[in-house]
Structures are given as structure tokens and as C-alpha cells.
Amino acid sequence: MADTAIAAPDHTAVRVALWRALHVQVDAAPHVLEDEVGLQLVAPDEGWRQRPDMHPARMARSRASIVARARFIEDVVEARAREGVSQYVLLGAGLDTFAQRRRGLTESLSVFEVEQPDTQVWKRSRLAELGLALPEHLHFVPVDFKANESWLAQLVRAGFDPKRPAVIASTGVAMYLTKEANMATLRQVAGLAPGSTFAMSFILPFELIEPEERAGLEGAARSARAAGTPFLSFFTPEELLALAREAGFADVQHVSAAQLTERYFAGRADGLRPGSGEAMLVATT
DSSP, X not given: OOOOSSOOOOHHHHHHHHHHHHHHHHSXXXXXOOOOHHHHHHOOOTTGGGSGGGOTTTTHHHHHHHHHHHHHHHHHHHHHHHTTOOEEEEETOTTOOHHHHOHHHHXXXXXXXXXXXXXXXXXXXXHHHHTOOOOTTEEEXXXXXXXXXXXXXXXXXXXXXXXXXXXXXXXXXXXXXXXXXXXXXXXXXXXXXXTOEEEEEEEOOGGGSOHHHHHHHHHHHHHHHHTTOOOOOOOOHHHHHHHHHHHTOSEEEEEOHHHHHHHHTTTXXXXXXXXXXEEEEEEEO
């Protein structure tokens, strides 16, 4: 890790950034997502690829899930931008690098990264150290979730216009929130301007996951609990679709791991495909 006195991002954000880079480095082309900027930010110790959680074969499906959901979100953003949507919000942005990689899109988009203050201070410091320019339309929105700060209020203070349509993305977040907190987020996003889109990843109950994957996900849940960030919410697709309708969305869709596999991994000689335990909700106001 880069030498810094600023509190570093949590292990989950770091692992996601490294998996995205590892996809480019160890998986065959065509790559679902090309992102090694996060690796530059993290600057891990030499030998990082030998870490147990980076194992190319054992962690292949987890790695594929991460790049699949990221690519899917960016495809949604690109499609909505062509339709005139000009605001993109990342809830729990972590070390996402969309603003650094997709400069063509950021010229027409205001990008709002919502994240814990310490993580954003660290990220901004690393971007400066690396000489990576901050696009004019990138807005960092520090929100202290532990202090129950309102992400929407902070977003508006940062320049977000709730009267104009937006794409709101939340990946790798729902499982750490209670079902009540997830429902509160759904209601808040559903109250945004007509034509807004919410894309959210969620974890399925263990009994709906392919048997050969259950042990791995159960182990991940145990590790998360030991780290003080337990998995709190699991949803069936039907349950989450119903909650999104109840929250007020006009249109709701479930995008399964199988659909992501067909869309991004079909015909691969190496058999790389996402795990079955994570899916996407796409809801439109």
C-alpha cells in the first residue's frame, strides 16, 4: 500500500480495485472491463497477485462478477447519457475510476461520488500524487454514514439537481445495510425526477446459489462479520422487485448472473463467468 498518513480505504474497496486490474492481467481478451487505474491508486506491495484472495483460478468467478457488474453499470450510464441524462451518482463509490477512464462521457455528465470522508481524502491525495487530473464535472460528496448523514442532502449541496433525471448506481453495498435501510434508499431514489434510473447489485439467499459456490460465499460472510462489516441483507429477485415497486418505481427489472454471462462472457474459450450469487436490480422512475 502507498505510504500515507491518511486512513486507507477498507479492504473491500481495495480488493475490488485489484480484481478489476487482475482481470486485465490474467484473463484472456476480450476483457469485459479494462481498468488498471485502481491498481495505480492502491499501489500494493510486490507479490500482491499471490495473495489468497487474488488467486487467479479460485477467485475467478468472484473477479468476473465484479467486472460484469461494473461493465453493466457503465453500459447503463452510456445508454442514458445518449438519451440526454446528464447526472451520474455512485453511492459507495469506493475506488471507482469511471471519471478517470471515461473522459468522453464525463464531458457531458456530472459525476458525483458518494463515499465516507476518509476514503475520499485518501483517493484525492493518491490521484494528485499520480498526476491524474480531476475532470471538471467530477464531484466528491463526503458522507459520514456512521453518523447517519443524509447522502441525498449532501448530494444536493454538491450541485446535484434532483429535478433533473440521473443514473444512481449502488454496487456491493446492499448486503451491508439492513433491509430497512435498503428500503429507505429505494424510496429516496424513487422520489427523484422522472426518467431517473437506479442500478443496484444484491446478494441472493444462500439456498439460491449454485451448490459449488455456497461454501465460498459463506466464508466471505464469515470474514465480513469478523472484520466488523457483517452481511445484513439478502434478497430473492421477487422480493426486491416487490420492494422497488412499493417504493414507487414505475418500472423494475431483475438482471441475473446468467443474463450478465450471456451478455459479456458468451463464447469465451477460458470458461470465465460470474458467480451465481449476485444479481442486479434496474429500476426507473
